[in-house]
Amino acid sequence: MKITVVGTGYVGLVTGTCFAETGNEVTCVDIDANKVKKLSSGQITIYEPGLEKLFERNLKEERLFFTTSLEDGIRDAEVIFLALPTPPGADGSADLSFVLNVADQLGKLLTSYKVIVDKSTVPVGTAEKVQAAIAKNCSTPFDVVSNPEFLREGVAVDDFMKPDRVVIGTNSERARKIMGELYGPFVRQGNPVIFMDEKSAELTKYAANSFLATKISFMNEIAVLCEKLGADVDMVRRGIGSDDRIGKRFLFPGIGYGGSCFPKDVQALVKSSEDVQYDFKILNAVMDVNEKQKLFLLPKIKAYFKGDIRGKHFALWGLAFKPNTDDIREAPALYIIDALLAAGATVTVFDPEAMENVKQLLGDKINYAEHQYTCLENADALIIATEWSVFRTPDFHKISAALKNNAIFDGRNLFEGSRMRELGYHYESVGRTAVIS
Ligand SMILES: NC(=O)c1ccc[n+]([C@@H]2O[C@H](COP(=O)([O-])OP(=O)(O)OC[C@H]3O[C@@H](n4cnc5c(N)ncnc54)[C@H](O)[C@@H]3O)[C@@H](O)[C@H]2O)c1
Numbered sequence: 001m002k003i004t005v006v007g008t009g010y011v012g013l014v015t016g017t018c019f020a021e022t023g024n025e026v027t028c029v030d031i032d033a034n035k036v037k038k039l040s041s042g043q044i045t046i047y048e049p050g051l052e053k054l055f056e057r058n059l060k061e062e063r064l065f066f067t068t069s070l071e072d073g074i075r076d077a078e079v080i081f082l083a084l085p086t087p088p089g090a091d092g093s094a095d096l097s098f099v100l101n102v103a104d105q106l107g108k109l110l111t112s113y114k115v116i117v118d119k120s121t122v123p124v125g126t127a128e129k130v131q132a133a134i135a136k137n138c139s140t141p142f143d144v145v146s147n148p149e150f151l152r153e154g155v156a157v158d159d160f161m162k163p164d165r166v167v168i169g170t171n172s173e174r175a176r177k178i179m180g181e182l183y184g185p186f187v188r189q190g191n192p193v194i195f196m197d198e199k200s201a202e203l204t205k206y207a208a209n210s211f212l213a214t215k216i217s218f219m220n221e222i223a224v225l226c227e228k229l230g231a232d233v234d235m236v237r238r239g240i241g242s243d244d245r246i247g248k249r250f251l252f253p254g255i256g257y258g259g260s261c262f263p264k265d266v267q268a269l270v271k272s273s274e275d276v277q278y279d280f281k282i283l284n285a286v287m288d289v290n291e292k293q294k295l296f297l298l299p300k301i302k303a304y305f306k307g308d309i310r311g312k313h314f315a316l317w318g319l320a321f322k323p324n325t326d327d328i329r330e331a332p333a334l335y336i337i338d339a340l341l342a343a344g345a346t347v348t349v350f351d352p353e354a355m356e357n358v359k360q361l362l363g364d365k366i367n368y369a370e371h372q373y374t375c376l377e378n379a380d381a382l383i384i385a386t387e388w389s390v391f392r393t394p395d396f397h398k399i400s401a402a403l404k405n406n407a408i409f410d411g412r413n414l415f416e417g418s419r420m421r422e423l424g425y426h427y428e429s430v431g432r433t434a435v436i437s
């Protein structure tokens with residue numbers, strides 16, 4: 001099938017590449033000429049494990065193309081995916097201007113039947129708005145489908161190639177058949193394609209992200225309680241996660257959820273609720289807990305330095321909002337850095353993939369280390385903000401040789417307290433008994 005993907009970011013590039021991998025001819029359209037130039041010449045623009053190999057193969061075998069021209073990009077396509085940004089607007093609602101702007105242009109360009117698929121995360125009712133924006137300038141028949149994307153960054157290729165489910169919102173039999181055919185290769189193991197109406201599909205996406213964010217905030221509150229009551233959140237997590245009704249995943253406490261999705265999508269669902277005079281109490285609490293959680297380590301760090309960290313120097317491992325990505329959108333590490341700088345401390349950071357993105361954002365406000373161990377030189381303590389695998393079994397002798405104090409503040413619970421005690425560290429984490437040296 002010939003398909004077009006409009007917007008070639010984290011979702012668009014993965015979507016386009018994976019559809020090409022199953023034999024489709026895919027054209028990706030982006031307004032960012034620099035991005036299109038790089039991708040056309042074989043240079044990948046995001047770090048996503050496993051993507052580069054598929055990208056190179058499909059580019060070479062001429063199933064994957066890139067252009068800045070929407071008109072050229074959609075000419076022969078049967079299906080057009082919109083993978084455009086829907087950032088939070090000033091009031092927290094999803095900004096639909098990118099999506100509606102492209103819909104408007106499509107209305108002027110369609111000359112034969114096409115299925116327009118909304119893959120961006122959008123509020124209930126957007127499919128109708130897209131339909132109206134296209135129809136305004138168009139007499140050619142077309143269908144609008146809501147097909148929310150559930151991939152996670154860092155494991156996006158696997159998530160796309162073997163999705164837990166595919167949600168397709170449409171009332172058109174013609175569109176349903178085309179979408180079913182397109183997704184056939186991805187659901188051969190029996191993972192379901194769930195057909196529903198457009199509005200339910202749109203809400204499914206927000207409900208999924210909000211539920212997962214709720215799980216995380218719930219566990220972060222349990223972690224706070226564990227510290228106050230002398231329990232261990234890792235034990236509680238294992239204790240409750242073994243119950244199938246609760247499940248083992250997304251129960252890890254830490255320094256809050258970040259990324260380009262949970263913060264904005266929870267906020268957008270709260271705003272959608274307000275628009276229909278509904279006060280979504282649970283989600284307001286989920287957001288409040290997460291705001292506090294991002295700075296959970298700060299009071300512990302300050303207490304260790306007797307209330308004053310002015311002039312102290314910190315090493316910080318992990319900048320990406322989660323491991324295996326270079327994405328720093330809403331990364332908890334950035335909030336910690338801001339708080340440290342505001343308190344008069346200095347920071348040297350290390351991340352395996354996200355350093356360039358942080359350099360562009362923060363420039364010379366902080367120092368950047370080439371290696372996780374050189375990051376520690378002259379530091380008064382180490383802070384861990386992202387659970388990259390490479391931080392999980394470090395050389396503790398190198399750490400203590402480089403740090404001025406044997407102090408680690410771990411926002412992702414990477415180490416066992418007993419081990420840290422043996423090694424003579426002052427070690428504080430989230431929801432577990434502190435090791436006080
Ligand atoms: N990132 C994720 O993990 C993820 C997962 C599921 C769903 N989503 C949703 O998917 C959507 C896209 O997210 P993303 O992370 O890929 O965004 P992104 O910012 O990485 O990419 C968006 C791309 O769209 C391009 N663009 C903007 N205006 C355009 C236009 N008029 N024509 C063509 N291209 C244009 C931008 O240049 C950019 O390359 C959002 O709604 C997001 O909520 C994201």
Ligand SMILES: O=c1ccn([C@@H]2O[C@H](COP(=O)(O)OP(=O)(O)O[C@H]3O[C@H](CO)[C@@H](O)[C@H](O)[C@H]3O)[C@@H](O)[C@H]2O)c(=O)[nH]1
Nearest residue numbers: 149150151152153250251252254256257258259261321322
């Ligand atoms: O037990 C956990 C699991 C995750 N997180 C944090 O939650 C955030 C989000 O993690 P994750 O969901 O793995 O990453 P995303 O790539 O943001 O994926 C989410 O957001 C995407 C965009 O909407 C959806 O497609 C995915 O299904 C949804 O998992 C990160 O900061 C994690 O550190 C925790 O704190 N504890």
